[in-house]
Amino acid sequence: MKSDTPIIKTTHLSKVYITDIIKTVALDDVSFEVNKGEFLAIMGPSGSGKSTLMHILGALDKPSSGEYVLDGKNVEKLSDDELSEIRNQKIGFIFQAYNLLPRTTALKNVMLPMAYAGVDIPTREQKAKEYLEIVGLKDRMYHTTNQLSGGQQQRVAIARALSMNPAILLADEPTGNIATNQAEEIMDLFKQLNHQGHTVIMITHEEDIAAHAKRVIHIRDGKIVSDTKTK
Amino acid sequence: MKFQELFIESLGTLTLNKTRTGLAILGIVIGIGSVIALISLGQATQQSIQNQIQSLGSNLLTVQPGGSVGQGGVRTAMGSRTTLTLADAAAISESPEITTIEYVSPELQNRSQVITGSSNTNTQIIGVTSNYQYVHNVNIASGNFISDSDNDSLNKVAVLGPQVVTDLFGEDVDPVGKTIRINSQTLTVIGVTEAKGGTGFNNQDDVVYVPLSVAQKQLFGSNYLSSIALTAVDANSMVAAQDEVGFFLLARHNISDPTSADFSIMSQQDIIKTITSTTGTFTTLLSGVAAISLIVGGIGIMNIMLVTVTERTREIGLRKALGAKKKTITTQFLLESIILTFTGGVIGVLVGIITSFVISKVTSSLFVISPASIMLAFMVSAGIGILFGWYPAKKASELQPIVALRYE
Numbered sequence: 266m267k268s269d270t271p272i273i274k275t276t277h278l279s280k281v282y283i284t285d286i287i288k289t290v291a292l293d294d295v296s297f298e299v300n301k302g303e304f305l306a307i308m309g310p311s312g313s314g315k316s317t318l319m320h321i322l323g324a325l326d327k328p329s330s331g332e333y334v335l336d337g338k339n340v341e342k343l344s345d346d347e348l349s350e351i352r353n354q355k356i357g358f359i360f361q362a363y364n365l366l367p368r369t370t371a372l373k374n375v376m377l378p379m380a381y382a383g384v385d386i387p388t389r390e391q392k393a394k395e396y397l398e399i400v401g402l403k404d405r406m407y408h409t410t411n412q413l414s415g416g417q418q419q420r421v422a423i424a425r426a427l428s429m430n431p432a433i434l435l436a437d438e439p440t441g442n443i444a445t446n447q448a449e450e451i452m453d454l455f456k457q458l459n460h461q462g463h464t465v466i467m468i469t470h471e472e473d474i475a476a477h478a479k480r481v482i483h484i485r486d487g488k489i490v491s492d493t494k495t496k
Numbered sequence: 497m498k499f500q501e502l503f504i505e506s507l508g509t510l511t512l513n514k515t516r517t518g519l520a521i522l523g524i525v526i527g528i529g530s531v532i533a534l535i536s537l538g539q540a541t542q543q544s545i546q547n548q549i550q551s552l553g554s555n556l557l558t559v560q561p562g563g564s565v566g567q568g569g570v571r572t573a574m575g576s577r578t579t580l581t582l583a584d585a586a587a588i589s590e591s592p593e594i595t596t597i598e599y600v601s602p603e604l605q606n607r608s609q610v611i612t613g614s615s616n617t618n619t620q621i622i623g624v625t626s627n628y629q630y631v632h633n634v635n636i637a638s639g640n641f642i643s644d645s646d647n648d649s650l651n652k653v654a655v656l657g658p659q660v661v662t663d664l665f666g667e668d669v670d671p672v673g674k675t676i677r678i679n680s681q682t683l684t685v686i687g688v689t690e691a692k693g694g695t696g697f698n699n700q701d702d703v704v705y706v707p708l709s710v711a712q713k714q715l716f717g718s719n720y721l722s723s724i725a726l727t728a729v730d731a732n733s734m735v736a737a738q739d740e741v742g743f744f745l746l747a748r749h750n751i752s753d754p755t756s757a758d759f760s761i762m763s764q765q766d767i768i769k770t771i772t773s774t775t776g777t778f779t780t781l782l783s784g785v786a787a788i789s790l791i792v793g794g795i796g797i798m799n800i801m802l803v804t805v806t807e808r809t810r811e812i813g814l815r816k817a818l819g820a821k822k823k824t825i826t827t828q829f830l831l832e833s834i835i836l837t838f839t840g841g842v843i844g845v846l847v848g849i850i851t852s853f854v855i856s857k858v859t860s861s862l863f864v865i866s867p868a869s870i871m872l873a874f875m876v877s878a879g880i881g882i883l884f885g886w887y888p889a890k891k892a893s894e895l896q897p898i899v900a901l902r903y904e
């Protein structure tokens with residue numbers, strides 16, 4: 266299912282945080298391309314800028330300079346609402362901190378992106394149930410987020426990211442809080458999704474998780490230090 | 497998202513966070529309730545002060561015999577001359593030229609000894625017609641006031657002030673039906689007036705009212721009046737009334753030079769000035785109280801809304817990250833603010849009304865609630881609540897999602 270059209274293309278991307286006294290360079294001249302259907306792992310020590318890169322790729326943040334073309338569109342030129350639509354339709358983002366709505370059921374959390382997309386309620390509920398079943402939470406659908414463990418919340422976040430069937434799946438440490446056997450299940454799911462044509466990009470610091478990916482990019486001090494195709 | 501769905505979502509979010517919603521509603525209730533209670537308290541005080549001034553007879557004009565300067569340049573004591581008659585009074589009330597006078601009360605006053613059984617007192621005897629009651633705002637505590645038929649048929653009846661009742665009969669005695677003696681005439685008590693207050697010569701409670709005809713023919717043997725009290729139709733026509741009556745009486749008494757008039761007219765100008773300035777002071781005070789309580793209530797509501805919405809910046813970031821558009825977010829928060837402020841507003845109005853009612857009962861003062869103050873309190877508070885519920889949400893929805901998500 267591989268295609269050579271770049272779905273993600275960054276050129277001289279950089280991100281600088283300026284406070285009153287300190288200027289921090291989080292990303293420094295990052296240029297790379299990701300084709301449709303790739304399975305990419307981004308690795309790097311903490312503070313290397315990999316999360317910042319992920320946020321920019323997910324259209325949650327804007328670069329200080331450089332250009333980011335997502336599926337043929339220059340992100341910088343899109344309006345706020347157009348970006349919301351892209352996040353809703355094309356990107357499934359799995360946050361490191363899950364970011365679920367507190368005191369809300371798993372089912373409602375998974376239904377939320379579909380609500381913003383205008384999907385009708387019965388379809389929303391049916392799809393949300395499907396995805397919760399895929400991540401193994403069939404019997405926890407009506408639990409509120411505070412009644413779920415860290416790993417379960419992570420899986421709700423994954424189900425939510427999948428709910429809109431996005432072309433790109435961005436995952437920030439998706440297995441960080443999950444036991445090894447469950448992590449393998451999640452990786453199998455990612456591989457399966459990738460096989461179906463989804464582009465998967467994940468951040469991880471675990472070599473064995475990164476080993477599932479077909480391509481690994483190493484980042485250090487905001488710069489790409491290596492970019493290797495493993496498969 | 498559709499509007500209806502957003503409304504349900506907003507309601508859901510509000511019921512989900514009961515403590516937060518409860519506190520926000522409480523803030524609004526206190527804000528609106530205190531404004532209404534304070535304004536009501538101020539208005540009740542204003543009303544009761546106005547009532548007290550009114551009871552003195554604010555539109556009162558008094559015609560007394562005797563000019564400002566007497567014959568031969570000697571100024572005689574006011575009221576000591578005999579120039580006003582009952583016919584003058586009747587003419588004033590019947591003249592078609594006089595349009596600004598409402599009531600005419602001819603009066604004959606004299607001090608005399610009043611006797612009953614073993615007690616006696618020296619007090620003011622006033623011969624009156626039924627109009628006296630309206631001109632001087634006399635209220636009856638028991639029995640009746642002097643009527644027109646009492647005057648017409650020379651009924652030997654009397655109405656006593658509460659001080660006289662105490663002096664003659666003792667405390668807590670209803671003297672209606674008992675008899676008193678004035679200048680060897682026996683009169684039957686037919687009523688007692690309500691206490692009005694006052695001291696010394698001016699004590700409006702130390703007085704005996706008798707029919708004017710009885711006073712003139714049987715008690716004091718005089719065909720003249722000691723004064724004619726008049727009420728103008730309203731406080732604004734006092735000057736016009738004074739002129740009308742003055743020229744009318746000059747013509748009636750065939751006097752061409754106003755400086756040699758055989759009567760004088762006094763108006764309660766001082767009282768009117770007092771009323772105007774008191775009312776003015778009170779209006780200013782009331783506006784001040786209303787403004788301060790509106791500001792205090794408004795700041796309270798502003799704080800709770802700002803805190804509540806700012807606390808949810810992360811939630812706003814998350815909703816945006818998942819694809820919510822700015823308008824969807826602001827509409828949701830706007831709806832939440834509207835639901836909150838209206839719920840709090842309705843409860844606040846009720847609490848305000850109940851509080852003012854309880855205060856009026858406890859302090860046995862008037863209970864005044866003006867719809868205008870309720871509207872003002874409600875509109876301002878709801879406006880502030882909605883503005884500060886919507887504005888921070890709008891600001892947060894304009895942030896990059898990741899900035900909102902990182903908000904502490």
